Amino acid sequence: MFNPDLNPYVTEMDQHRDIIKTLPPEANKDFFDFIKTDAPLIVDLGCGAGNFLRDYAIQNPDARFVGFELRFKRLVKGAVKFKKRDIDNIRLVQARAEDITDWFPEKAISEIHVNFPDPWPKKRHRKHRLISQAFLNNVHKLLRDDGAFTFKTDHEDYFNYAVEQLTAYPYLNIKEYSEDLHNSRYNETNILTEFESLFKGKGFPVYYMKTDKL
Ligand SMILES: C[S@@+](CC[C@H](N)C(=O)[O-])C[C@H]1O[C@@H](n2cnc3c(N)ncnc32)[C@H](O)[C@@H]1O
Secondary structure, rough: OOOOOOOOOHHHHHHOOOOEOOHHHHOHHHHHHHHHHOEEHHHHHHHHOOHHHHHHHHHHOOOEEEOOOHHHHHHHHHHHHHHOOOOEEEEEOOOHHHHHHOOOOOOOOOEEEEEHHHHHHHHHHHHHHHOHHHHHHHHHHHEEEEEEEEEOOOOOHHHHHHHHHHHHOOEEEEEEOOHHHHHOOOOHHOOHHHHHHHHHHHHOOOOOEEEEEE
16 A cells, blocks of 8 residues: 655655665675776765766766765655766765775775765764764775865864864875865865755855875
């Protein structure tokens, strides 16, 4: 029987199995074939409805892109968006960003992006923030030797916290930094995310950093 309370995007996701991959990782042989590449492999953690991936992939048709996202609606909206533009070099994974090591071998990824992660502003909730020493260790393990990790947020406290975490982590080095990305020299190559467009429209500053491996 049709259950009207069911999130309609749960069933709609079935139409996009070519793009959206779900747990368990080992049930997705085609995904592991997709990421086995010498071309740049770019990962967006908490990718939302995929604007950043879409625009980055259009600029770089030879690279491969993977987005991690939990919400059904955002995954479906992303897949529809990619198909509308005939983009075939993006896959979406419905899994926690914290479990990224289940989906890639070591030194496989060229770039890992975290854009506007949930800020968990209350002190007692900080343990839920994605950026941690354990996470950075995974990032370091998965990046190619010339790989980079980038972080953008509108949230000053999370940004300062992420800078502290990176400074305390000995194997990644901050090489680009701005407390006002859109008025900085890094803006020229910046690709807007959905959340970023909203903040930009309101005139709020965006915090940005990029790190490479030591
Ligand atoms: C504030 S939104 C930002 C979306 C997008 N990156 C942007 O900048 O427009 C954060 C996104 O991360 C997703 N998310 C939250 N926790 C996550 C996790 N542990 N793993 C993967 N995605 C997560 C949320 O569902 C949401 O879509």
